[in-house]
Amino acid sequence: MAEDADAADTDLGRRIAEQRQRAGLTVAEAATQAGMAPDYLDYLESAASPNPTAATLTRLAAAFDAPPSSLSGAGLNLAPGHQRSAAQHPVLEALTTEQCREHLAGGGVGRFLFVEPRRGPVAIPVNYLMDADDVVFRTGEQTSVADAVGQPQVSFDVDHLDDTLSEGWSVLLSGTARILTDPAELEHAAALGIDPWAPGDRDVYVRMSPSQITGRRIRVDG
Numbered sequence: 001m002a003e004d005a006d007a008a009d010t011d012l013g014r015r016i017a018e019q020r021q022r023a024g025l026t027v028a029e030a031a032t033q034a035g036m037a038p039d040y041l042d043y044l045e046s047a048a049s050p051n052p053t054a055a056t057l058t059r060l061a062a063a064f065d066a067p068p069s070s071l072s073g074a075g076l077n078l079a080p081g082h083q084r085s086a087a088q089h090p091v092l093e094a095l096t097t098e099q100c101r102e103h104l105a106g107g108g109v110g111r112f113l114f115v116e117p118r119r120g121p122v123a124i125p126v127n128y129l130m131d132a133d134d135v136v137f138r139t140g141e142q143t144s145v146a147d148a149v150g151q152p153q154v155s156f157d158v159d160h161l162d163d164t165l166s167e168g169w170s171v172l173l174s175g176t177a178r179i180l181t182d183p184a185e186l187e188h189a190a191a192l193g194i195d196p197w198a199p200g201d202r203d204v205y206v207r208m209s210p211s212q213i214t215g216r217r218i219r220v221d222g
Helices: 011-022 027-034 038-046 054-064 097-104 144-148 183-191
Strands: 090-095 108-116 120-131 134-139 154-162 167-179 204-220
Touching: 011 038, 011 054, 027 038, 027 054, 038 054, 090 097, 097 154, 097 167, 097 204, 108 134, 108 144, 120 144, 120 154, 144 204, 154 204, 183 204
Parallel strands: none
Antiparallel strands: 090 204, 108 120, 108 154, 120 134, 134 204, 154 167, 167 204
C-alpha cells in the first residue's frame, strides 16, 4: 500500500497521503474512519487518475480532521503564494542531484533563463522533456530564445508549488545550450514527442547540457 506521500502519482493522491500522514493514520485506520475499503484508499493515493466523489473527499477530510479544500486543491487558480500564508513549521531541504533528476524526469513546463540584450536576465517558459541528463525543448527560428542559445552560460528552472499544503520544490540547471542541426539528432529529438503549447512554427530543437544541478524543497514538519 502507498504509505509514503512521495509515492503518490498525482497531486490529489499526494494531498490525501500527506494529510493522512499528518493525522498519524495508516491506510487501514484512515479507511475505517472514512467508511471505505483500505484498498480503495490505497488506490486514491497511488492511481494515475483517481476520480473520487465530493462526498468521498469530505469523509476523508473529516477522518483527517482537515478542511476538504486541503484535499481538493481549491483555489489553485490563484497566483502562487496568494492562497494562504506560509506553513508554521516549514523545513527547507537541499535536493541531491539524483532527486533533482527525479523531479525533472516527467518533463512539463520549465523556464529557459538567459541574458537578453538591452534588457538583462529573462526567463521564457517552454515545454521540455529530458533526454538522458539533457533538457530538450522546441522554439521558433526568429525568437529571443534561439538567439540566446549561443551564450556561454544559460540556465533552466523547473518548479512546483502546492499552496494548499504550503509545500513546493525548485530545480535549477546551469550549463550550455545548442541548436540541433545534425539530421540524426533532429530525428531523435523529434521522436521524443515534445508538443509546445505556444502557437506558431516551433521547429527549432534546443538541447541544454547542464554542468551544475541544484534544487530545494520546502516541506511541512508536523
